[in-house]
Structure formats: structure tokens, C-alpha cells
Amino acid sequence: MTVALKADDTASAAHVPASRPLVHLSSVCKWYEQGSIRTVVLAETSLAVEEGQFVVVLGPSGSGKSTLLNLIGAMDTPSSGSVFVAGAELGRSSPAMRTAVRRDKIGFIFQFYNLFPTLTAAENVEAGLEVLGLPRLEVRRRTREYLTSVGLADRAGAFPGQLSGGQQQRVAIARALAKEPPLVLADEPTGNLDRDTGEQIVRLMRDLNDRTGAAFIVVTHNAEIARAAHRVVHILDGQIVET
Amino acid sequence: MRVLERKMLRDLWQIRWRALAVALTVASGVGIYAGTGMAIATGFHTRDVLFQRMGFxxxxxxxxxxxxxxxxxxxxxxxxxxxxxxxxxxxxxxxxxxxxxxxxxxxxxxxxxxxxxxxxxxxxxxxxxxxxxxxxxxxxxxxxxxxxxxxxxxxxxxxxxxxxxxxxxxxxxxxxxxxxxxxxxxxxxxxxxxxxxxxxxxxxxxxxxxxxxxxxxxxGADARAVKDAVITRVGRLNLERVIAKEEHFIWRHMQLTLEAFQVYVPSLVLMLGSLSFVLTFITVHRLVLDQRKEIGALLALGYGRRRLLGAYLTAGALLGSGGGVIGIGLAFVFRNLYAATTADAIGLQEVIPVVVPRLLAVGFAAAVIGTMAAAALPVARMLRLPPQAIIRAPVSERAGFEAWMRWTRWSMARFPLPVRFGLRNMIRRPGRTLSTILAIGFSLGVAIAYVMSLTSALQTSEQVFAREGWDLTVDFLYPVPLEDLAPIRALSGVTRVEPYFRRFAEIGVGGRYESVKILGVPREDGMKRTVLKAGRALSGRADELLVSQDLARRLGSGSVTGSASGSGAGGNSSLPSSASPERSSRVRS
Known part of the structure; x- marks a missing residue:
């Protein structure tokens, strides 16, 4: 699977050699300042994730794992250090560039699904595809394909409120993967689900990781998910302590 | 239709009652603005058509x-x-x-x-x-x-x-x-x-x-030139008045009545416009707050800020257009209502309505632009934040809120719990509370100002009449010798009779002449009282005049030249003061 940045987006992006991994963090810090108080949430963090890897980031609440995910996902900018995703340096790039990276390179899965309640399951998936500027037929094909792959082809017309938590998360996974991005970021994807449903979701993600070749970075405090990972990264108090 | 626009429409449908409230408030603003404007235009148009038709x-x-x-x-x-x-x-x-x-x-x-x-x-x-x-x-x-x-x-x-x-x-x-x-x-x-x-x-x-x-x-005749020529030719008659169409009581009365109505329109429109803006702002702000996770998710999916802002602007435009369309309908209702009410109040039997497309277009455009601006502001404010801060409540906002609530906890510590509960609920969103207070203030302010202005006008007129010392006025067809007033003086209940002499005159400053009634000298202690607004009282010299404020405004300042009809007299007068004029012969009973 190849997803390329649009020409105008890549023009302003800072490039790295082709040998560089899909995700590369170098001495990344993130802090928030409130008056004279500086709260460091991520300190001197370096990490590399290769294409197709299934990486689990484990850590307790408040350890900085979601911040790490937000920086990789171009949802926030680092206070210092550099974050490269698919060749684009996110810390120094423009908001438009970061938008383009999110659009073309990354699929997001959230703990609370963040589906659009007034759109059906199919429309939720379409919402992720439409922004890519794909032809209408292609949007429909991919929507069908990915809803089928998460086992929800028969619920395409249902609104999120009519679906169970597990089904909603599967729609969110379909939405993230239908874009066919090289990288999928999942923030506590099973955090809001019961144990069995959570395991199903993990199996589904792992299966899709194998089938699509997309790299997954899954942030969780549930150690059981780690069993499915190619690699586990432990984070504590804003620092990666083990990888 | 694209998914984002579909989503926005459905979101609007979800808050349809709030959206309807916004649309109706916007509609009221448009309706009042265009409706009252067209009602006033209808009044003038009716006057002009009827005068034309009846050969005024x-x-x-x-x-x-x-x-x-x-x-x-x-x-x-x-x-x-x-x-x-x-x-x-x-x-x-x-x-x-x-x-x-x-x-x-x-x-x-x-x-x-x-x-x-x-x-x-x-x-x-x-x-x-x-x-x-x-x-x-x-x-x-x-x-x-x-x-x-x-x-x-x-x-x-x-x-x-x-x-x-x-x-x-x-x-x-x-x-x-x-x-x-x-x-x-x-x-x-x-x-x-x-x-x-x-x-x-x-x-x-x-x-x-x-x-x-x-x-x-x-x-196409020059009315002023014709008037001057006519006055010259009828100068030897005992002229009472020469009245151009625009000086006729009925013309001026309708002009003033309709213009007076016009005075209140800007304040009404301002109030409703502000209310619409605040209400739209609050509604969209609420919608945006409710949808912050969705907005964050859309950003995560790769939607750009401009695209999202555009979607909310579209929603604002839809609300404004809806309000504008309803407002245009309301404008016709208000026009008919106001025109009919005004016509009924002044006794005008026929109303010939007019449509003023400019007013409708301006009202509609203001509705759309205002609502779009009110919708865009909260979204633009939110979109300045990083996407992750949009999905989660941003640290700075939470900190501000907590500081605010800490202050309220401290300041209300002495109040009983139910009072604290109620007050804190009111002020936990200070912006919205302030908007609500402003909206109420606007509404009450305009209403109170309207009543106060009417009361002021009424009291002013009552005070003016209270100063007058007469109870009855008698007009004569012809000038009468003073001794002929003896039977009136002898009437039971009459304590005092004060004669006045009234004539038509042309009076002017610097070649600019006005047709006026000239009233025989009111005495200092007379029943007809004057209030000096400028200058000094009459000293008794024959070439002095008191002029009404209105006439003083029309004449400007300077040496007055005038002539009274029929007398052949004319000359210069100094302009010592202005006061209010009137009438001819007054009786106190």
C-alpha cells in the first residue's frame, strides 16, 4: 500500500532520507506553561517505528503516552526536538502541512470513538474518505470494503447511537483504515469497552495490521494488549523507560 | 451533498428549536427594520397618491x-x-x-x-x-x-x-x-x-x-416664484395666510407623524439586531462546545480549518437566510400592521401599500452577514487551538475556569448553600450570563426609553399649557374694535378678556422670506405666555419682534425684514428673542 503526500504539501515539508523509519522522534520534549510554572509531560523522548509494525505504548494514566500519540499524529507540536512522520517534520511544518499529514498519512482511533452522531456508520467512514478528494465511486467502494472487513456491512445505515460500544469502535477502525494510511494511531481503543469486546477489537486491529501493512501505534494502560504487539514501549512520567 | 455539509444540516436539525429561536429573532429584526421602513414609506406614498388623486x-x-x-x-x-x-x-x-x-x-x-x-x-x-x-x-x-x-x-x-x-x-x-x-x-x-x-x-x-x-x-412651475408673484398681486387684500402645499397643516402633520414614528426605528432595529447576534453567538457557541470532540475528530481526519470554518459559516448563512426569508414575510405583516395602525390612529381611511426592495435586500443581507459573523466567531476562536486541545478541554481554559470558580467559592462563602448553588450555576459561564444580562438590558432599555420619551413629550406639552393663563379663545371673522368686546367682558364668569390682533405677514432675513402669522404684541403679564429661549423680552419699541423657535431656526440670525399684508407697511426689525406665538383673543373665566 502506498499513500503519497500531495505535491503541494510535500513541497514545503522537511524531508528525511528514505532509509529513515516511518515515525522518528528525536529528543522530543513537551511542556505546558502556566504563569511561571512549567509542567513537563514528555521529556527527551526518542522513538522510531518502522512501516507495518504493531507497537503498543504502555503506561499509567498521566505518564505522557497520549501526548506522545498527539505529537506523532500532528495533533500538537513539540516544545523541542523533532518529530518525523512519513518524511515530514511536524514540529517545524505549517498548520496546513500538518493537516495534510493527518489527512494522507494517519488514521486515528479514539478511546471514545469520536464518531459523528448525526451520520450513519457508512457516512462516518465516508467522512474520512471524502477529504482525500477521491472519486465518489471509490469512496463508496472503500466504505463497503472496510465496513465489511470490520464485520459491520449490515449496519452501514445505522447511526452511532444505534450501535453498541464495540460496534462503534469498529466503525471508528473502519474510518481510520479506509483512508489506507501508512500509520494508524489508537488512543486507548479498548478503554471504553468490556474485556471480551476489547479483545475482539485488538484482534481486529492486529488482523488489519497484517492485511493492510499499516503500522499501528496503540496507546494503552492495558498490559494484555501488549501480547499482540510486535513491540512494546513503556512510558513513565514522560519518559520512555523500556522498549 | 458532501458529508460535512450533510452533517451540518443534521446537526442543525438536532438543535432545531434553538435554531428556530435564532431564525425567529433574526426574522424579527429584519421584519421590524424592513416592515417599519415600508410602513413609513407606505404612509408617505399614500399621502402623495391621495393628494395627487384629489388634486390637493x-x-x-x-x-x-x-x-x-x-x-x-x-x-x-x-x-x-x-x-x-x-x-x-x-x-x-x-x-x-x-x-x-x-x-x-x-x-x-x-x-x-x-x-x-x-x-x-x-x-x-x-x-x-x-x-x-x-x-x-x-x-x-x-x-x-x-x-x-x-x-x-x-x-x-x-x-x-x-x-x-x-x-x-x-x-x-x-x-x-x-x-x-x-x-x-x-x-x-x-x-x-x-x-x-x-x-x-x-x-x-x-x-x-x-x-x-x-x-x-x-x-414644473417654481412654487416659490409663483407664491411670491401671487403675494405681490394680492398685497392690497387683507391677507390671512398664503400656504404652499408643503406648509399646509395636513401635509406637515402627516410628515411629522410619520417622521416621529421613524425616530424609534433605529433603536428597535439596534436592539433586535444585537439580540439576534448575541442569541446566534450563544447558540453556535453552545453547538461548538458540544461538538468540540467532533471538530477535533474532523481535524484528525485531515479536514482543514478553513473547510470547517466554511461549514459553520454555511450553517450561519442558512440560519440567517431562514431568518431573512421569514423576516421578509414578517416585514409585510409589520408593514400592513403599522401602516394600518398609524392610518387608524390619525384617521387616514385608505392605505396604499408600497414595497421597498432596497429595505428588504438590506435587511436580508444584514441577517445573513450578522448570523454568519455570530456563527464564525466561536468556531474561529476554537480553531486557533491545537486539535488535541480541541478534543480535550484546553489546559488554559480549564485553569481560567478553575480560577474563576475559586473566586466565586471565596466570594460566596457566607451565603447559604441554596443561594451559592443558584449563583454559581448562573456565573459558571460568565460570558453567557453577561450576554443574557445584556440582552435583557437592551430589551428593557429600549422599552423604558420609549415610555420615557413619550412621557417627557406629554409632560412638556402639559407644562406648556399649564403656563397659559387663558381658558377660552374666540376668533372673529373680521378685525373688531376693542369696544365691541364689551358684551364678552360682561358675560357671567368672564374675569378678563385680552385682545390680540393677527395678520398674515412675510418675514425674512437676508432675502429669505417665510410666510408667517403675526400676532399683536403679547404683554408681559398677558394670558398668552411666552418663554424666552434666547435674546431679551420686548422693550416696547415698535420695530421689535419675538419669533417662535421654529421660525428662528428657519430664518437664521440677522436683521429681519418684513411686511404685513394690506397695511403697506414694511421695515427692518431687530431680532431680540424667540418664543412661542399664537392666537387672537383670549378670555379668562
């Missing part, structure tokens, strides 16, 4: 009754197209219940008249050769019960004219209910107007006597 006199000359053979030939005056002559006599009308009201008996030389033409409201026209035939102005029918076929008596001086009512008519001179203060005290129906043929008087006298000339001018 473009110039009227009033003088003391004169034999027509003594009148100069005015048809040769350049610009004069036609002249009709009348004898207009004030008197009293006997009502069916044997009471009397002030009246005007108009003897028409031309039947039916073509200048100040009469439109038949009931019955038929005046019969020229029939000495008993009369038609009455509709106020006599509306307020005093006169109908076609009834007999009516009008006393003029010592003579009583009895007539048969052949018709009820509408006259442009009395287009609104009869209450012309040039004649009598203004009150609806307080003047009874009867039209009859001039031949009745001519036959009795053996000659034709008139005191009123109505002029129609040539199209």
Missing part, C-alpha cells in the same frame, strides 16, 4: 372676505394653471343631540371642485343649483352620526345655514381626522366640515364674496 391645492391664499370683482386677475401669473374660489367660514355645527362643535362651512364656487376635490364616501355629490344641498366631511358621519338625508345646521356669526346632507365626502384638506389646530383645539372629530354651494351666499348678498383661493400650478 399647491398654493392656497386666505384673506378676509372680499367681493370677487375686487380680486386681481391671478390667472395670468406665470406658473398658475387653474384657480378655484371659495368662501370658508368658521362657525358651529349643531349636533343631533343639540350640542355644538366647532365647524367650518365651505362655500364652493366650482361644483364639484377639481382642486381639493371631494371623494364620495357615501351618498352623492353636492348639487350645484340646489340651495339646500350639502355634503359633509366624513368625521361628522364617523364621530357624530350624521348620515345621507339628514339635515344639518351650521351657525356662522348670527346666521344659521340649514342644509340637507346629500353625501359624505373625503377631502384632502381633512385627509386625517378633523383636528386642524389652525382652527380649533386638536381632538378627533372636533371640527365639523360642511361643503355647500357658494351661490347660496351670492344669491343672498347680491354679489359673490370669497376669502379663499386654491391654485393648481403648471407642471
Amino acid at each position: 391645492a399647491e398654493l392656497e391664499v386666505q384673506f378676509l372676505p372680499e367681493d370677487v370683482t375686487n380680486l386681481p386677475d391671478l390667472t395670468a401669473v406665470p406658473g398658475v394653471h387653474a384657480i378655484e374660489r371659495r368662501l370658508v367660514l368658521p362657525g358651529t355645527v349643531f349636533l343631533p343631540d343639540h350640542s355644538r362643535i366647532a365647524g367650518v362651512l365651505v362655500f364652493l364656487e366650482t361644483v364639484p371642485p377639481t382642486i381639493d376635490a371631494l371623494e364620495i364616501a357615501a351618498g352623492g355629490p353636492l348639487r350645484a343649483g340646489d340651495f339646500e344641498s350639502a355634503v359633509v366631511e366624513r368625521s361628522l358621519a364617523t364621530f357624530h352620526g350624521f348620515g345621507v338625508g339628514d339635515r344639518i345646521r351650521v351657525q356662522v356669526g348670527e346666521k344659521t345655514y340649514e342644509s340637507r346632507i346629500d353625501g359624505v365626502v373625503i377631502s384632502p384638506e381633512w385627509l386625517i381626522v378633523t383636528a386642524n389646530p389652525d382652527y380649533f383645539v386638536p381632538e378627533k372629530g372636533s371640527v365639523g366640515v360642511v361643503f355647500t354651494s357658494l351661490t347660496r351666499v351670492s344669491d343672498a348678498l347680491g354679489f359673490t364674496m370669497v376669502n379663499d383661493l386654491l391654485f393648481r400650478l403648471d407642471p
Whole structure:
């Protein structure tokens, strides 16, 4: 699977050699300042994730794992250090560039699904595809394909409120993967689900990781998910302590 | 339709009642703005159409009754197209219940008249050769019960004219209910107007006597030049007044009535416009807060800020358009309502509505632009944050909120729990609370200001009348010697009679002349009081004048030149002060 940045987006992006991994963090810090108080949430963090890897980031609440995910996902900018995703340096790039990276390179899965309640399951998936500027037929094909792959082809017309938590998360996974991005970021994807449903979701993600070749970075405090990972990264108090 | 736009429409549908409230508030603003504007335009249009239709006199000359053979030939005056002559006599009308009201008996030389033409409201026209035939102005029918076929008596001086009512008519001179203060005290129906043929008087006298000339001018004629030429030619008559169309009571009264209404429109529009903006802002702000996770998710999916802002702008435009369309509909309702109410209040029987597309377009555009701005502001504010801060409550906002709540906890510690609960609920969103307070303040402010302004106007007029020292006023058809007032002075209950002398005059400063009534000198201790607004009181010199504020404004400042009609006198006067003028002979009982 190849997803390329649009020409105008890549023009302003800072490039790295082709040998560089899909995700590369170098001495990344993130802090928030409130008056004279500086709260460091991520300190001197370096990490590399290769294409197709299934990486689990484990850590307790408040350890900085979601911040790490937000920086990789171009949802926030680092206070210092550099974050490269698919060749684009996110810390120094423009908001438009970061938008383009999110659009073309990354699929997001959230703990609370963040589906659009007034759109059906199919429309939720379409919402992720439409922004890519794909032809209408292609949007429909991919929507069908990915809803089928998460086992929800028969619920395409249902609104999120009519679906169970597990089904909603599967729609969110379909939405993230239908874009066919090289990288999928999942923030506590099973955090809001019961144990069995959570395991199903993990199996589904792992299966899709194998089938699509997309790299997954899954942030969780549930150690059981780690069993499915190619690699586990432990984070504590804003620092990666083990990888 | 694209998914984002579909989503926005469905989101709007989800908050349809709030959206409807916004649309209706916007609609009210548009409706009031365009509706009142069109109502005022309708009033002016109706006046103009009716005056055109009924051939309202473009110039009227009033003088003391004169034999027509003594009148100069005015048809040769350049610009004069036609002249009709009348004898207009004030008197009293006997009502069916044997009471009397002030009246005007108009003897028409031309039947039916073509200048100040009469439109038949009931019955038929005046019969020229029939000495008993009369038609009455509709106020006599509306307020005093006169109908076609009834007999009516009008006393003029010592003579009583009895007539048969052949018709009820509408006259442009009395287009609104009869209450012309040039004649009598203004009150609806307080003047009874009867039209009859001039031949009745001519036959009795053996000659034709008139005191009123109505002029129609040539199209494009210079009304001012014609007026000056007419005044020059009739100078030797005992002129009472020379009135251009725009100076006629009915014209000015309608102009002032409609303009007075216009004064309140901007404040109403401002209030409703502000309310619409605040309400839209609050509604969209609420929607945006509710949707922050969705907005964050859309950003995560790769939607750009401009695209999202565009979607909310579209939603704002939809709301504004909806409100604008409803507002345009409301504008017609308000127009009809206001125009009908105003017409009813002033006694205008016919309303000819007009549509002013400019007002509708401006109202609609303001609705759309205002609503879009109100919708865009909260979204633009949120989109300045990083996407992750949008999905989660941003640290800075939470910190601000906590600091605010800490302050409220501290400041309300002494209050009982229920009070603290209520107050904190009110102020936990200070922006919204402030907006609500402002909205209430606006509404009450405009309403209170409206009532206060009316009360001020009422109190001012009451105070002005309270200063007056007279109880009854008597007008005479002709100037009378002072000794002829003796019977009035001798009347039971009369304690004091103060005579005034009133004439028509042209008065001007620096070549700019105005037609005015000149009133014989009011005394310092007279019943007719004046309030000096500028200058000084009269010192007794013969060349001094007091002028009304309105006239002073029109004249500007400087040395006054004037001439009183018929006297041949003229000269310069200093302009010592301005005050309010009036009337002729006053009686204290």
C-alpha cells in the first residue's frame, strides 16, 4: 500500500532520507506553561517505528503516552526536538502541512470513538474518505470494503447511537483504515469497552495490521494488549523507560 | 451533498428549536427594520397618491372676505394653471343631540371642485343649483352620526345655514381626522366640515364674496416664484395666510407623524439586531462546545480549518437566510400592521401599500452577514487551538475556569448553600450570563426609553399649557374694535378678556422670506405666555419682534425684514428673542 503526500504539501515539508523509519522522534520534549510554572509531560523522548509494525505504548494514566500519540499524529507540536512522520517534520511544518499529514498519512482511533452522531456508520467512514478528494465511486467502494472487513456491512445505515460500544469502535477502525494510511494511531481503543469486546477489537486491529501493512501505534494502560504487539514501549512520567 | 455539509444540516436539525429561536429573532429584526421602513414609506406614498388623486391645492391664499370683482386677475401669473374660489367660514355645527362643535362651512364656487376635490364616501355629490344641498366631511358621519338625508345646521356669526346632507365626502384638506389646530383645539372629530354651494351666499348678498383661493400650478412651475408673484398681486387684500402645499397643516402633520414614528426605528432595529447576534453567538457557541470532540475528530481526519470554518459559516448563512426569508414575510405583516395602525390612529381611511426592495435586500443581507459573523466567531476562536486541545478541554481554559470558580467559592462563602448553588450555576459561564444580562438590558432599555420619551413629550406639552393663563379663545371673522368686546367682558364668569390682533405677514432675513402669522404684541403679564429661549423680552419699541423657535431656526440670525399684508407697511426689525406665538383673543373665566 502506498499513500503519497500531495505535491503541494510535500513541497514545503522537511524531508528525511528514505532509509529513515516511518515515525522518528528525536529528543522530543513537551511542556505546558502556566504563569511561571512549567509542567513537563514528555521529556527527551526518542522513538522510531518502522512501516507495518504493531507497537503498543504502555503506561499509567498521566505518564505522557497520549501526548506522545498527539505529537506523532500532528495533533500538537513539540516544545523541542523533532518529530518525523512519513518524511515530514511536524514540529517545524505549517498548520496546513500538518493537516495534510493527518489527512494522507494517519488514521486515528479514539478511546471514545469520536464518531459523528448525526451520520450513519457508512457516512462516518465516508467522512474520512471524502477529504482525500477521491472519486465518489471509490469512496463508496472503500466504505463497503472496510465496513465489511470490520464485520459491520449490515449496519452501514445505522447511526452511532444505534450501535453498541464495540460496534462503534469498529466503525471508528473502519474510518481510520479506509483512508489506507501508512500509520494508524489508537488512543486507548479498548478503554471504553468490556474485556471480551476489547479483545475482539485488538484482534481486529492486529488482523488489519497484517492485511493492510499499516503500522499501528496503540496507546494503552492495558498490559494484555501488549501480547499482540510486535513491540512494546513503556512510558513513565514522560519518559520512555523500556522498549 | 458532501458529508460535512450533510452533517451540518443534521446537526442543525438536532438543535432545531434553538435554531428556530435564532431564525425567529433574526426574522424579527429584519421584519421590524424592513416592515417599519415600508410602513413609513407606505404612509408617505399614500399621502402623495391621495393628494395627487384629489388634486390637493399647491398654493392656497386666505384673506378676509372680499367681493370677487375686487380680486386681481391671478390667472395670468406665470406658473398658475387653474384657480378655484371659495368662501370658508368658521362657525358651529349643531349636533343631533343639540350640542355644538366647532365647524367650518365651505362655500364652493366650482361644483364639484377639481382642486381639493371631494371623494364620495357615501351618498352623492353636492348639487350645484340646489340651495339646500350639502355634503359633509366624513368625521361628522364617523364621530357624530350624521348620515345621507339628514339635515344639518351650521351657525356662522348670527346666521344659521340649514342644509340637507346629500353625501359624505373625503377631502384632502381633512385627509386625517378633523383636528386642524389652525382652527380649533386638536381632538378627533372636533371640527365639523360642511361643503355647500357658494351661490347660496351670492344669491343672498347680491354679489359673490370669497376669502379663499386654491391654485393648481403648471407642471414644473417654481412654487416659490409663483407664491411670491401671487403675494405681490394680492398685497392690497387683507391677507390671512398664503400656504404652499408643503406648509399646509395636513401635509406637515402627516410628515411629522410619520417622521416621529421613524425616530424609534433605529433603536428597535439596534436592539433586535444585537439580540439576534448575541442569541446566534450563544447558540453556535453552545453547538461548538458540544461538538468540540467532533471538530477535533474532523481535524484528525485531515479536514482543514478553513473547510470547517466554511461549514459553520454555511450553517450561519442558512440560519440567517431562514431568518431573512421569514423576516421578509414578517416585514409585510409589520408593514400592513403599522401602516394600518398609524392610518387608524390619525384617521387616514385608505392605505396604499408600497414595497421597498432596497429595505428588504438590506435587511436580508444584514441577517445573513450578522448570523454568519455570530456563527464564525466561536468556531474561529476554537480553531486557533491545537486539535488535541480541541478534543480535550484546553489546559488554559480549564485553569481560567478553575480560577474563576475559586473566586466565586471565596466570594460566596457566607451565603447559604441554596443561594451559592443558584449563583454559581448562573456565573459558571460568565460570558453567557453577561450576554443574557445584556440582552435583557437592551430589551428593557429600549422599552423604558420609549415610555420615557413619550412621557417627557406629554409632560412638556402639559407644562406648556399649564403656563397659559387663558381658558377660552374666540376668533372673529373680521378685525373688531376693542369696544365691541364689551358684551364678552360682561358675560357671567368672564374675569378678563385680552385682545390680540393677527395678520398674515412675510418675514425674512437676508432675502429669505417665510410666510408667517403675526400676532399683536403679547404683554408681559398677558394670558398668552411666552418663554424666552434666547435674546431679551420686548422693550416696547415698535420695530421689535419675538419669533417662535421654529421660525428662528428657519430664518437664521440677522436683521429681519418684513411686511404685513394690506397695511403697506414694511421695515427692518431687530431680532431680540424667540418664543412661542399664537392666537387672537383670549378670555379668562
